[in-house]
């Protein structure tokens with residue numbers, strides 16, 4: 001169990017895991033920032049971060065606060081005055097790496113401003129920006145070194161009586177990242193922001209993030225996540241939700257069970273499965289839906305499905321909980337399945 005930390009109206013450390021992303025529009029380009037922020041909000045982004053490398057970004061914060069309703073996080077490096085100004089501009093959370101903010105007095109100034117405005121701070125430790133003494137001591141950004149760096153910063157904030165802290169200790173090495181968070185979880189109860197940093201382009205990046213973030217979430221570790229991808233940030237949100245969905249951590253999300261197809265497949269399983277997946281994306285009935293290629297193994301293998309189809313020769317079967325309820329021509333299979341799904345979704349909504 002982790003301690004709860006409020007970010008605007010969201011509670012990190014509670015039951016729900018929040019998905020976040022970061023703007024990649026050029027700092028100071030307010031219009032581009034707002035267009036992207038709206039696209040991210042539409043995609044389901046719960047928390048939005050932006051880099052604040054200059055004064056122009058402060059105006060972006062002010063405009064974002066009016067344009068979107070998700071909490072906004074300012075990402076600060078080096079200049080503590082930009083952190084103070086971001087607080088004034090209305091951000092909901094500050095991400096700093098206290099190691100590069102400078103003296104303890106500067107960190108204290110940020111802490112005091114955050115405390116006064118009830119704004120949490122994320123300590124973001126990265127394998128690539130570890131303090132020199134820890135690198136020398138450990139010889140590399142090992143999990144122990146990352147944890148020690150994070151705890152050093154946590155203690156500094158605690159020295160100033162600040163406890164609204166969220167921690168991330170990201171590494172581009174998936175194994176190190178998993179080990180580091182697990183170690184940290186044993187010694188502190190602050191909520192964690194999970195992520196694999198510099199994970200790469202979409203395909204490999206999603207795999208790395210799913211393994212790293214997913215392993216930790218499966219352990220019950222993590223309050224919020226960012227899938228970092230060298231791609232459109234909207235893709236990060238989609239991937240984040242797929243990770244939660246795969247682990248049954250997305251309340252009400254539907255699960256699609258579909259067979260891998262084989263020599264017995266006589267209906268377009270791949271096409272139907274893709275269409276059903278798309279149609280279920282925003283459905284929150286919690287239904288398990290199966291798309292199976294044949295009746296030989298289909299209904300039996302997908303017995304746990306609430307509703308499903310199994311292909312035949314020019315026709316298909318609709319089954320509920322493993323029991324066949326209808327036979328329909330192949331070309332009507334998708335529509336017939338969707339009719340049943342829509343009926344069942346209404347029943348769930350009406351509590352039947």
Ligand code: SF4
Pocket residue numbers: 259260261262263264265292293294295296297298
């Ligand atoms: S359900 Fe049928 S078609 Fe699909 S993989 Fe299994 S045996 Fe093959």
